[in-house]
Amino acid sequence: MAILKIQRVSKFFGGLAANSDISFEVQQGMIMGLIGPNGAGKTTLFNCITGYYPPSRGEIVFYNKRMNGLHPDAVCKLGMARTWQKVRPLARMSVVDNVMVGALCRTNSLTKAREMAMEQIKVVHLEQRLDARAGSLPIGERKKLEVARVLATQPKLLLLDEVMGGLNPAESEELIQLILDVRKLGITQMVIEHNMRAIMRVSDRIVVLNSGEKLAEGNPREIVANKAVIQAYLGESDA
Ligand SMILES: Nc1ncnc2c1ncn2[C@@H]1O[C@H](COP(=O)(O)OP(=O)(O)OP(=O)(O)O)[C@@H](O)[C@H]1O
Ligand SMILES: [Mg+2]
Structure with a gap:
């Protein structure tokens, strides 16, 4: 069952289309990877999904409920929670x-x-x-x-924004294991990650963004073999 439907979502900042006409679905229990070069629009999409920005166009549908315009606290009560690219503990x-x-x-x-x-x-x-x-x-x-x-x-859906950023290989390994443990708890996840080995290992499916647009979607094997993806992203990755 698709618990999250992203339907033709666009987000404009002035003349810049940070997200442009993006559509995909997230099935219950899966781990959906979200990748793309710096500035591709990944964090902006998380912000639209979780109510930090209203999308300029399109619909965010979660458990058949339209989420556009809801505030982050209401979104959280409905069962979505996200982490931030820059960690924000109450120090x-x-x-x-x-x-x-x-x-x-x-x-x-x-x-x-x-x-x-x-x-x-x-x-x-x-x-x-x-x-x-x-x-x-x-x-x-x-x-x-x-x-x-x-x-x-x-949460029913957990959104992780570069949760492995700044970690050494041993620490990253622990986070990978944690993501897999969370899946065993039945919680659906969307994971933004620049660490390609990690994203290929944990993801059931991957959406690739480039310059605000959806460039590709598929399972990890399809994504690594996709010529447009290799050109846009993998060719300049740290892998
Ligand atoms: N609040 C904002 N106001 C204006 N422009 C913004 C805002 N937030 C993001 N952008 C722009 O939107 C584009 C997409 O940014 P975003 O942070 O979503 O990319 P990203 O894929 O998460 O990149 P990274 O991998 O570096 O985290 C960039 O050009 C960015 O400068
Ligand atoms: Mg980001």
């Missing part, structure tokens, strides 16, 4: 308090929020860091904390 708060902030989207009880937070902290393996200040964590753990905080909002 002076502890790990557990950061994750509780996510859980408070679903409950007013601090006791319940703490229980929900602990559950997600286990998923990302930060149990040893409960009372550490978020700002003091190394980057790899900050990324995991970010994932725990959005998981605590109990």
Whole structure:
């Protein structure tokens, strides 16, 4: 079943089409990779999907509900949560308090929020860091904390924007494993990533953007063999 339908979505900034007439569907339980060169429009599309910007044209449909114009908090309540390309922990708060902030989207009880937070902290393996200040964590753990905080909002669809950016190979491997663990929990994911080996490994399907337009869609094997993709993107990748 398609839980998310992107239908002819465009987003203009003045004369610039950051997203131009983009359509695709995300099926329940899958991991959809979203790739493309810098400035291709990936983050803008996440912003349109999650209510940070209204699309200029087109429709975002989530569980058959039109999402255009809804605010991010309403979008989150309906079951979408995203991480940011630049991690934004509440630096002076502890790990557990950061994750509780996510859980408070679903409950007013601090006791319940703490229980929900602990559950997600286990998923990302930060149990040893409960009372550490978020700002003091190394980057790899900050990324995991970010994932725990959005998981605590109990999303049906999780959108990860370059969650491996700035990580070394060992840390990236842990994030790959985390993404695969989250899939086992039944949560659908959209993943923006420049690390090509990682995106090919985790994605069931991949959409490629280039200059705001959808250049290709297919499974990882089809995408690596696609001449237009190779020319636009893989040819200048770090792979
Ligand atoms: N708020 C904004 N105002 C004006 N232009 C914007 C805004 N947000 C994005 N853009 C422009 O839209 C285009 C797409 O940017 P976007 O951040 O979506 O790309 P991206 O694919 O996420 O790139 P990267 O891989 O570097 O993160 C770029 O030309 C960018 O400068
Ligand atoms: Mg981006």
